[in-house]
Amino acid sequence: MKGRFFSFEGPEGAGKTTMIAMLESFLREKGFDVLATREPGGVRIAEEIRSIILNPAHTEMDGRTEALLYAAARRQHLLEKIIPAIKSGKIVLCDRFIDSSLAYQGFARELGMDEILQINQFAINGYFPTLTIYFDIDPKIGLERIQKNKQREMNRLDMENLSFHYKVREGYLKLAKRFSDRIITIDASKSVDEVFAMTVAAIMDRIGER
Ligand SMILES: Nc1ncnc2c1ncn2[C@@H]1O[C@H](COP(=O)(O)OP(=O)(O)OP(=O)(O)O)[C@@H](O)[C@H]1O
Numbered sequence: 001m002k003g004r005f006f007s008f009e010g011p012e013g014a015g016k017t018t019m020i021a022m023l024e025s026f027l028r029e030k031g032f033d034v035l036a037t038r039e040p041g042g043v044r045i046a047e048e049i050r051s052i053i054l055n056p057a058h059t060e061m062d063g064r065t066e067a068l069l070y071a072a073a074r075r076q077h078l079l080e081k082i083i084p085a086i087k088s089g090k091i092v093l094c095d096r097f098i099d100s101s102l103a104y105q106g107f108a109r110e111l112g113m114d115e116i117l118q119i120n121q122f123a124i125n126g127y128f129p130t131l132t133i134y135f136d137i138d139p140k141i142g143l144e145r146i147q148k149n150k151q152r153e154m155n156r157l158d159m160e161n162l163s164f165h166y167k168v169r170e171g172y173l174k175l176a177k178r179f180s181d182r183i184i185t186i187d188a189s190k191s192v193d194e195v196f197a198m199t200v201a202a203i204m205d206r207i208g209e210r
Pocket residue numbers: 010011012013014015016017018019145146149188189190191192193195
């Protein structure tokens with residue numbers, strides 16, 4: 001079985017983690033070999049970079065430093081975990097990837113989507129996801145969802161103001177238009193079951209087993 005690389009994107013609280021967990025069980029039950037992972041993180045060095053980036057005390061972090069750290073974490077994660085999994089025929093489900101950098105650092109931080117694409121192309125060297133599912137949600141609703149979840153700690157990016165989170169969404173919507181052959185948009189304001197049904201349909205369609 002040929003390996004596949006799927007990424008899942010969206011503003012805070014869109015439901016990515018929930019959908020990946022449900023999809024992982026669903027695909028395993030169907031007999032697929034699955035690897036679920038996340039960014040920033042997934043491997044030791046990238047998890048260490050994650051804790052530096054997301055530490056709420058690091059308020060002095062420069063935007064370009066932040067963008068470079070995300071790209072560095074991505075490079076390490078890709079080499080150590082994602083590429084070997086794809087090569088061994090696994091289905092990789094990745095919670096965030098390059099589009100997070102384009103929406104958050106490129107658009108919302110105003111560093112420029114093309115500039116961020118350029119540094120990330122150096123990091124990923126052609127390894128774009130097979131398909132990206134963008135869970136679209138009003139950021140206010142997404143933030144309310146994560147605030148209700150008492151186990152979830154707020155990180156430095158979560159703590160940005162509401163207008164930043166609205167720009168993140170605007171960035172994603174631009175990306176969905178620009179990369180329409182790779183990015184599928186799902187309305188994440190629907191119920192968990194409805195969002196899951198749409199997610200399964202999109203993934204199985206791409207795997208070719210619908
Ligand atoms: N469709 C949905 N409707 C209502 N609540 C949902 C839905 N999907 C997920 N949730 C709940 O919203 C909260 C956030 O979901 P989840 O952690 O999956 O989002 P996320 O996109 O991974 O967030 P983040 O990237 O900010 O960590 C969780 O408490 C989850 O149970």
